[in-house]
Amino acid sequence: MADLIARSPAQGLVPVEIGGAKLTEAPMVPIWAVAPYAGKAAALSAALEKAHGLPFPEPGALLSKGSTRLAWAGMEMAFLMGTAPDEKLADHAALTEQSDGWTHLVLEGPAARDVLARWVPVDLSPSACPPGAARRTLVGHMGALILHPGGDRFEILVFRSMAGTAVHEMTRAMRAVAARAAL
């Protein structure tokens, strides 16, 4: 039997550090899509709070408790990250494991916002994107989920198959922002 070699989506592509921004890959953790069945939103939120200490997030919100996170990920969908869902959630929601389906990059540093502004069509300035924000949007032409836990840290999730493109595009933007800063 061949031994399969486990590798993360962006392995070998990061870290990249240019100017005031650093791109790395987040440690792989469980990611589960949690989508309430019709009419079960309130029951699901109560069950989430009981089992994981976090309610179903409002649109655009990222909630955290210890190493467990719950990110709004679209209409009637949240991503539970860092833990597998309690089995009781299955009474109220469709639960789908997506752990190995996402490339999970971390962009941080004083230039992070300027770098993202080159690709992302939503306002990520502090007033429009406060700590604890989750934004479903685009990075270039790629659909993405952007998480902002706080500070100058942004987490960028794109489909696993997009890892190379995502790192390439972020690297280009990091170079451009650094070049402008050096003028």
Place this chain on the structure above:
Amino acid sequence: MQIPCPLCGPRDIREFTYKGHATYLDRPAEDAAPEAWHAYLHLRDNPAGATRDLWYHGAGCTAWLVVERDTATHAVTGARLAREVKHAG
């Protein structure tokens, strides 16, 4: 151009896909007359002014929206979740 998504807030046009007039929400009954299906599928006004059409927020929350806009001024005056419009009757 921006569309004010009820879930995501104002978002750039590149996050959306256009479908067509909001008449698509009023699907005829299965046994409706051929004329009703013909009108549903093919007959559209071409207003110079206010119109309502369906947009898909595919690069955002994935909701279908009914967007109110003006074809003469390009003003976008509102957007609602299509299913709320539908269920409001």
